[in-house]
Amino acid sequence: MTSTSRRTILTAFAAAAVTGPLLGGVAAPPAHAADDLYDSNTDLYTQLAGMEGTDFARRYRRHQYIDDSLDQSSPFNRTTVMALHGGSIETGTSELCLGIAGYRPDSLTPLQDGHGVHDYWMFEGLKSGGNSVLHVTSTHNDDHVAVSMAASSLNVLSLHGCSTTSAGGSDVVVVGGRNERFKTLLKQEFTAADIGWRDGSEVPHLAGVSTANLCNRTMLGKGAQLEITSDLRAAMFDVNTRAGRAGSTNEDFDAFVGACRRAIATLETDPDQVIL
Numbered sequence: 001m002t003s004t005s006r007r008t009i010l011t012a013f014a015a016a017a018v019t020g021p022l023l024g025g026v027a028a029p030p031a032h033a034a035d036d037l038y039d040s041n042t043d044l045y046t047q048l049a050g051m052e053g054t055d056f057a058r059r060y061r062r063h064q065y066i067d068d069s070l071d072q073s074s075p076f077n078r079t080t081v082m083a084l085h086g087g088s089i090e091t092g093t094s095e096l097c098l099g100i101a102g103y104r105p106d107s108l109t110p111l112q113d114g115h116g117v118h119d120y121w122m123f124e125g126l127k128s129g130g131n132s133v134l135h136v137t138s139t140h141n142d143d144h145v146a147v148s149m150a151a152s153s154l155n156v157l158s159l160h161g162c163s164t165t166s167a168g169g170s171d172v173v174v175v176g177g178r179n180e181r182f183k184t185l186l187k188q189e190f191t192a193a194d195i196g197w198r199d200g201s202e203v204p205h206l207a208g209v210s211t212a213n214l215c216n217r218t219m220l221g222k223g224a225q226l227e228i229t230s231d232l233r234a235a236m237f238d239v240n241t242r243a244g245r246a247g248s249t250n251e252d253f254d255a256f257v258g259a260c261r262r263a264i265a266t267l268e269t270d271p272d273q274v275i276l
Contacts, residue, residue, distance in 0.1 A: 041140075082122065155222075169229075206225075
């Protein structure tokens with residue numbers, strides 16, 4: 001079992017709030033991704049000052065825990081769901097983020113499937129076209145809310161979109177990240193739901209194993225990342241437009257969301273996925 005003490009975790013979290021996200025005990029150095037226009041989210045927010053709400057948006061929800069009803073065996077957010085490139089950047093990931101977090105994408109009402117709700121964070125492209133310029137690679141995401149939500153969660157499930165060619169096949173999801181138990185559960189549920197998948201080890205450029213990747217900057221130092229092909233995402237919506245997706249989710253969407261939610265529910269009962 002993971003034996004990291006709460007004192008150690010809280011000390012590291014406090015340091016991260018001052019020096020930036022900790023990557024193996026070292027603050028992440030600034031770097032520029034070759035295919036990104038912006039060095040980081042902070043750089044994007046600075047250069048696009050005044051454009052939030054028109055060119056891009058940030059949405060998140062953190063659920064409040066009441067002291068007298070808190071499960072003292074796990075006083076942390078267990079799993080946070082993220083879509084770092086939502087809206088019209090990697091289409092469909094915003095709606096999937098909301099669904100997996102336990103909310104209907106059209107009304108934001110909670111799902112009644114017995115698995116509760118999870119915290120979520122997403123960055124969304126809202127431009128009428130050319131939203132790919134808003135992409136900031138996950139290892140360079142320094143949004144203060146996103147970083148703090150990951151750092152105060154036991155696990156993160158990060159949702160991304162990729163091309164069919166990039167994933168090496170159509171209608172598949174590449175299951176990556178550093179939490180092998182989480183990956184195993186996701187793959188089991190995808191198999192049961194007849195959803196094609198590939199392990200991140202087969203597609204190294206989509207594996208999501210960097211310690212700088214936001215999905216791995218958790219209390220446990222590991223999480224999961226899903227790279228979902230364009231074909232698979234498109235099949236989940238009857239009207240695959242930014243305005244139409246939230247209200248036109250279909251059985252394929254429900255199957256994918258259900259698989260992820262069941263995997264999370266099982267993970268959260270695993271005694272190895274806790275901090276002592």
